[in-house]
Amino acid sequence: MSDLKGKTAIVTGGASGIGEATALLYAEEGCNVVVSDVQEEKGNNLVQKIRQLNGKAIFVKADVSKPEDCEILVNKAVATFGSLDIAFNNAGIVGESNAVADMSIEGWNHVIAVNLNSVFYCMKYELLQMQKQGKGSIINNSSILGQVGFANAAGYVAAKHGVIGLTKNAALEYSSKGIRINAVGPAFINTPLLTEAGMDDNVKQSVLIPMHPIGRLGESKEVAELVVWLSSDKASFVTGSYYAIDGGYLAR
Ligand code: NAP
Helix, strand or coil: CCCCCCCEEEEECCCCHHHHHHHHHHHHCCCEEEEEECCHHHHHHHHHHHHHCCCEEEEEECCCCCHHHHHHHHHHHHHHHCCCCEEEECCCCCCCCECHHHCCHHHHHHHHHHHHHHHHHHHHHHHHHHHHHCCEEEEEECCHHHCCCCCCEHHHHHHHHHHHHHHHHHHHHHHHHCEEEEEEEECCECCHHHHHCCCCHHHHHHHHHHHCCCCCCECHHHHHHHHHHHHCHHHCCCCCCEEEECCCHHHC
16 A cells, blocks of 8 residues: 555645646545645646545645745645645746846746745745654655756746755755655656647657657656655655656756
């Protein structure tokens, strides 16, 4: 039996893409799943789907760029299921695409707020709860762009590098208290985020796929498998680490 059975897991950005696949996999493993997102209808639909599969789930609407929403999210998870054992801080956006000098101040602040500040806000309240319990596992979704640059994506790249730094620092502070904290770094994954960023099938074939030695883009379920492994006791000696899941992208 999986050690995840009966544990409570928050997934931010859980209504779509990588978050949705991870929420479904947590449910399959027997977790109580707290699906959180700004997309209320999609989030509620996913919760219905999990319940139809005999899983336990609730939806909590939260904009993770707001600290008060992150605090409420953690409080609702604990009030509903009695504990918080796992958190996948995953919500993110692509943000403004421009070279540094042309990037608007608003665009910069927005992508940093959604992709980096959010991870600090979520971790702050998750850690306060996990500290009381003396255990927990946190996984932050960075990117391969937490390791290397990508032209016209300075805000995204800076935020994702920041997520890795924040992950390492929190791991130094909390690993001896029973809380493991790690980051994952997907390369390009087939999700609505790519389509919304204007990356249609043509761009995928001609530009994105050739960047991946494996010869294809990743699928959300493949990232979910890594996140769920990191969440579980199978990864009991893993903390403060960054795991690329990238079809060889960073090996080039
Ligand atoms: P996705 O399919 O767009 O899912 C992300 C979800 O997060 C969406 O429902 C989105 O809502 C929501 N969200 C956006 N801003 C939010 C906020 N402020 N508060 C709460 N929820 C918010 O994207 P995905 O590809 O699964 O991406 C998930 C994570 O993986 C992101 O952090 C992304 O940077 C990272 N990642 C993705 C890729 C990739 O190639 N797909 C690669 C590396 C890393 P909206 O639809 O309204 O924005």
